[in-house]
Amino acid sequence: MGLPARDLRIPQGTEAFYLEEAYVHRRLVRTFEDVCDSWAYFPVHTPVYDYYEAYRDLVDHEWDSQSYRLVDRSGELLVLRSDVTLFLARQMGLVLRHEDLPIRVAYSDTILRHEELHDLSKNEFFQVGAELIGPSGADADAESILLLFDALDRWGAADVVVHVGHRGIIGEAGDTARLAEAVSHRRWDAVDQLLANRSIEAPRRAELVELFGFIGTEAELDGLAGRLRHLTPREVDAVAHLRHIYRVCSDLGYTNRVRIDLSEAGSRHYHSGIVFQAYAPGASAAIASGGRYDGLLSHFGFDAPSVGFSVMLRRLQALLHTPDGLPVVATPSDADIVTRARAARDMRRDGKVASL
Numbered sequence: 001m002g003l004p005a006r007d008l009r010i011p012q013g014t015e016a017f018y019l020e021e022a023y024v025h026r027r028l029v030r031t032f033e034d035v036c037d038s039w040a041y042f043p044v045h046t047p048v049y050d051y052y053e054a055y056r057d058l059v060d061h062e063w064d065s066q067s068y069r070l071v072d073r074s075g076e077l078l079v080l081r082s083d084v085t086l087f088l089a090r091q092m093g094l095v096l097r098h099e100d101l102p103i104r105v106a107y108s109d110t111i112l113r114h115e116e117l118h119d120l121s122k123n124e125f126f127q128v129g130a131e132l133i134g135p136s137g138a139d140a141d142a143e144s145i146l147l148l149f150d151a152l153d154r155w156g157a158a159d160v161v162v163h164v165g166h167r168g169i170i171g172e173a174g175d176t177a178r179l180a181e182a183v184s185h186r187r188w189d190a191v192d193q194l195l196a197n198r199s200i201e202a203p204r205r206a207e208l209v210e211l212f213g214f215i216g217t218e219a220e221l222d223g224l225a226g227r228l229r230h231l232t233p234r235e236v237d238a239v240a241h242l243r244h245i246y247r248v249c250s251d252l253g254y255t256n257r258v259r260i261d262l263s264e265a266g267s268r269h270y271h272s273g274i275v276f277q278a279y280a281p282g283a284s285a286a287i288a289s290g291g292r293y294d295g296l297l298s299h300f301g302f303d304a305p306s307v308g309f310s311v312m313l314r315r316l317q318a319l320l321h322t323p324d325g326l327p328v329v330a331t332p333s334d335a336d337i338v339t340r341a342r343a344a345r346d347m348r349r350d351g352k353v354a355s356l
Contacts, residue, residue: 020326021317025126028155028313028320029108030129031104035151036106041130044105046087048112052079055086060177060269068115082113084127084310085268085293092133093300101304102134129290131308132190133297138244141274141292145245148278148288149254156320157280160287161257164245164276165264166238167291169211180265183212204230211235218246221260245274263277270296276309280319286316326351332352 033043052069059067068080079089084107096103108128130147132140145162152160170180182190188209195205207228214224225231225239242260249258266275273292280287290309297304330352332343340356347354 023326024317025313029128031154032110032151032311033106035147035154036130039104039130039147039150041104041106041132041147043342044088044091044107044184046084046107046180048110049078049080050087050090052077054090054300058086058296063178068114068324070141076230080112081109082111084109084111084129085131085269086310088131089293089296089306090300092304092306093297094300096297096304097132097196098304101240102131102132104132106130110335111346125315128313129308129310131306133304133306136294136305138241139248140305141241141247141307142245144290145249145276145307146252146254146259147289148309148311149257153279155316157287157316158257160278160280161259162254162276162278162288163215163264164242164260164274165262165266166242166258166274167266167271168238168273169235169262170239170265177269180269183263183265184263184267186213186263188213207231212262213227215259217255218243218250218260221246241274259275266291270291274307278311280316283315283319285312287312287319317327328354331356 036042040086049070052067055253063083067082070078070080088105088107091305092103106129107169108126110126112125124268126343130144132144135143146164147165151160170183179191179194182194184258185279191209191212192205193205195208207230210224211228214221221239221243224238228351231239246260249255264277268291270293272294272336275291276289277286278288288309288311290307290308292305330341330347331354332346332347336344337356344354344356
């Protein structure tokens with residue numbers, strides 16, 4: 001007698017890869033690791049679980065509700081890894097010294113979190129990513145985006161466009177979760193109301209709504225900034241920061257693949273500077289996201305700026321035009337296993353896949 005249907009399910013928030021799918025997945029991971037090695041971003045691994053208390057002050061309600069928690073044998077509350085950035089920041093905070101900086105790290109890890117059955121847009125459970133710890137400023141931010149572009153090119157995803165915004169602009173208007181969410185979803189009536197609730201005068205509110213809604217090039221941003229009369233010094237600096245990043249990407253051949261998008265407000269409250277997301281034609285959600293989070297490591301005892309990104313590999317894999325099936329396998333026809341093994345060895349030396 002077979003197992004009952006309820007025992008044939010897999011827990012929500014988990015997934016498995018089989019044969020062709022697993023083969024393509026592994027190739028994507030290896031490609032990313034090769035790119036990171038060539039950029040001197042070397043591998044790190046984070047623990048599967050950690051003490052929940054270490055993250056309590058950093059997480060929002062969404063993260064808290066998605067996380068799986070358990071109690072260890074000594075009664076300590078643990079949390080399973082649902083955000084690689086947070087787990088990596090804690091590990092780096094524990095082991096890094098200032099003489100180690102700058103340091104470049106890369107990872108490929110599973111994340112484990114609960115998702116509602118009706119919400120498939122965030123149904124992602126394997127991430128690859130990279131972080132640059134130590135340097136601050138626009139050049140370091142540009143490096144992170146350029147690394148992402150290189151990985152996308154190697155994957156054959158040359159039509160992906162990166163939208164870059166700046167958390168500092170939101171912060172000047174009152175960095176609240178509600179405002180960031182409204183801007184990200186481009187709900188301008190809600191944005192205007194939230195700004196009015198903060199006693200911001202109508203002329204500045206109108207300029208902020210126009211600023212938050214901007215998507216375009218460096219030249220177009222220059223034109224907008226030249227018309228606005230109520231920008232604060234911090235907002236002017238953020239605009240200049242984004243212009244520099246755009247110019248670097250443009251000079252290196254990515255003009256058509258980068259957009260300044262001031263509605264990109266960051267999905268995590270610990271973002272402190274640039275935020276960016278990568279979008280592919282036909283995708284319902286970003287396939288990669290990143291940003292700067294200069295205060296994150298200091299929460300774990302090591303004060304150093306950092307910038308990085310993660311790629312949602314499942315979403316990327318669904319968009320790529322990868323060869324169907326497993327590779328062609330050559331099999332020698334000799335009856336004797338020794339002869340077959342020698343023939344197969346020669347085939348492998350010639351770059352073929354061979355079995356006995």
